[in-house]
Amino acid sequence: MTPVRVGLIGCGKVGQIHAAALQGLGEAELAAVCDVSAERVRTFADRYGTRGYTDVDAMLRESKVEAVIIGTPHPLHAAPAIRAAEARVHVLVEKPLAATLADCDAMLAAANRAGVLLGAISQRRFYEPVRRMKEAIDAGRIGRPALGVFTMYSWREPAYYQSDPWRGKWDTEGGGVLVNQSPHQLDLLRWFMGPIAEVSGYWANVNHPAVEVDDTAVAVLRFQNGGLGAIVTSVAQKPGIYTKVHIHGTNGASVGVETDRGATFIAGMTAIVEPPLNDIWTIPAEEHLLPAFQAEDRARFTQIDATTHYHRLQIQDFLRAIREGRPPLVTGEDGRAVVELFTAIYRSNMEGRPVSLGMGAEK
DSSP states (O other), X not given: OOOEEEEEEOOSHHHHHHHHHHTTOTTEXXXXXXXXXXXXXXXXXXXXXXXXXXXXXHHHHHSOOSEEEEOSOGGGSHHHHHHHHHTTOEEEEOSSSOSSHHHHHHHHHHHHHHTOOEEXXXXXXXXXXXXHHHHHHHTTBXXXXXXXXXXXXXXXOHHHHHSXXXXXXXXXXXXXXXXXXXXXXXXXXXXXXXXXEEEEEEEEOOSOTTSSSOSEEEEEEEETTSOEEEEEEESBSTTOOEEEEEEEETTSOEEEEEEEESSOOOTTTOOOOSOOEEEEEOOTTTGGGHHHHHHHHHHHHTTSOHHHHHHHHHHHHHHHHHHHTSOOXXXXXXXXXXXXXXXXXXXXXHHTSOEESSOOOOO
16 A cells, blocks of 8 residues: 555644654655644654644645644644645544534535545544444444443643643633543443433533633433433542443443543653553353453553554554545544534533534534
């Protein structure tokens, strides 16, 4: 397969992860990088042996990239994504797809007009225990998925919010724990359970008085398949406990994954130090498999750099989708669904009522 010429927009902390993930990926050639900071892009380009730009249009025009990965702050995803799509360049965007539904819809419309792929990063879908759960659910081994629960008890130090000027503010981050730390698990919950019909939610800032946004949120969900769900997500538990997604089926069986242990990792600041593991597995005649699953996944974890490995797998899937003319595993529509979910939780809190999904962008 001919390598896809890839451009990287945003040379900050998460950009380092993407650049490292691209290294050694036969499907990719890192052809260009772009950032508003000339000093940062120069350092980044020198490190990875590529060409640097401070203007997206110049990069798209001169570098002949076929795809871009966008790792700018959340409210700044839409503009470069739309410009790339208009240049007939495929677009893979860090989570969340955007901070607003209006931005999501503009990005999707631009990609559809141009006939290019739009994908959203959700690399935890590629975790082996997550794929194991998805296979069991799709095979009907828990019956119909009837109850889905996402629980995160994590922590963010004040220094985290001070590490970049855009963090912790509504206008530059778009939200807090729902927008920044929860999209991976919100995506997994919906991937396992199916589309959501209605949500009731609340948010609060429990113990981060120096920031504007939520550090804690709760919600109850009703899925289109008749199933129910619950979300408790927080970065207010020092030093962090765990993050889990559990799915319970109509035959009484349950499957679950602990995606993160302790505080979730911070791109460019910490590493993933504990393996993701299945922590519940009660499918009839399969209960005895759980210790073997855990041993297998712990052994694999010692052989990889988990901070970049699963990004590499998702980037690989996206680049192969370009060459094979198929959708990627995580589409732009999947990314929009996550934004719609956290938007509905915020709206439910503001309006004091349940919110139906299937919403358009607010005018």
